[in-house]
Amino acid sequence: MCGIIAAASNRNVGKLLVQGLHKMEYRGYDSAGIALHQIDKIAHLRTLGKVNLLEEKMVDEKPKSKLGIAHTRWATHGEPSEENAHPHKSNERVYIVHNGIIENYIDLKEFLKKEGYTFSSQTDSELIAHMLEYYLNKGNSMLDSMYLTKEKIEGAYAIAAIDKEDDTNVTIARSKSPLLIGVGVDEFLAASDPLAIGQLTNEFVFLEDGDVAELSSESYTIFDSAKKEVHREVTQID
Ligand code: GLU
Numbered sequence: 720m721c722g723i724i725a726a727a728s729n730r731n732v733g734k735l736l737v738q739g740l741h742k743m744e745y746r747g748y749d750s751a752g753i754a755l756h757q758i759d760k761i762a763h764l765r766t767l768g769k770v771n772l773l774e775e776k777m778v779d780e781k782p783k784s785k786l787g788i789a790h791t792r793w794a795t796h797g798e799p800s801e802e803n804a805h806p807h808k809s810n811e812r813v814y815i816v817h818n819g820i821i822e823n824y825i826d827l828k829e830f831l832k833k834e835g836y837t838f839s840s841q842t843d844s845e846l847i848a849h850m851l852e853y854y855l856n857k858g859n860s861m862l863d864s865m866y867l868t869k870e871k872i873e874g875a876y877a878i879a880a881i882d883k884e885d886d887t888n889v890t891i892a893r894s895k896s897p898l899l900i901g902v903g904v905d906e907f908l909a910a911s912d913p914l915a916i917g918q919l920t921n922e923f924v925f926l927e928d929g930d931v932a933e934l935s936s937e938s939y940t941i942f943d944s945a946k947k948e949v950h951r952e953v954t955q956i957d
Contacts, residue, residue, distance in 0.1 A: 725789070757782065818911055822874040831850065869931070893928065924941070
């Protein structure tokens with residue numbers, strides 16, 4: 720099992736995202752990557768192999784960002800490689816990380832290819848980025864695009880997504896894969912494993928199956944599978 724982590728903060732998040740990936744290394748993985756929102760563009764770094772190698776790239780490039788997503792991959796579809804490492808992107812606009820398996824990926828890939836999308840990986844995950852972009856392009860919000868995408872995809876997933884046109888929010892969704900929110904100080908985090916963010920907070924909100932949530936540095940909002948805003952209990956783990 721691999722891991723995802725996301726952060727929306729008032730401070731730079733690059734380091735804490737990579738530290739979170741280190742904490743999830745015990746789960747096993749073959750590659751790692753990160754996408755960091757930088758207002759005019761999204762920095763996108765991926766490596767085959769250890770998180771240390773990603774960290775070296777980060778030290779070289781020093782990307783500054785207050786909003787980002789990161790991933791350690793355990794390949795299920797497509798060999799372990801930099802091209803197949805997450806985050807995956809669509810048209811330099813939408814960047815996603817995904818844990819799990821999209822079972823109907825062949826049909827959805829065909830649909831998106833017909834819509835003009837080109838794929839740069841062999842994964843089942845890349846289509847999520849294109850599907851979100853497809854719906855955003857039609858004028859939907861990211862929240863609505865996530866629900867529309869959820870209607871199409873079958874399988875298990877924890878997803879975190881950012882949009883170049885929005886430097887404030889990260890949108891997350893889960894179905895049959897673990898995902899939780901961490902309540903920080905002037906920041907909100909998401910991860911597949913509390914360990915990934917345990918150095919930053921001891922307050923966690925465990926999402927239920929079918930939930931979608933939006934996180935900014937100031938707040939988070941959770942919606943259930945029927946897109947109804949819901950309150951989920953905050954659990955303290957010391
Ligand atoms: N199925 C996806 C892939 O092969 C995600 C694997 C994972 O959960 O890391 O890229």
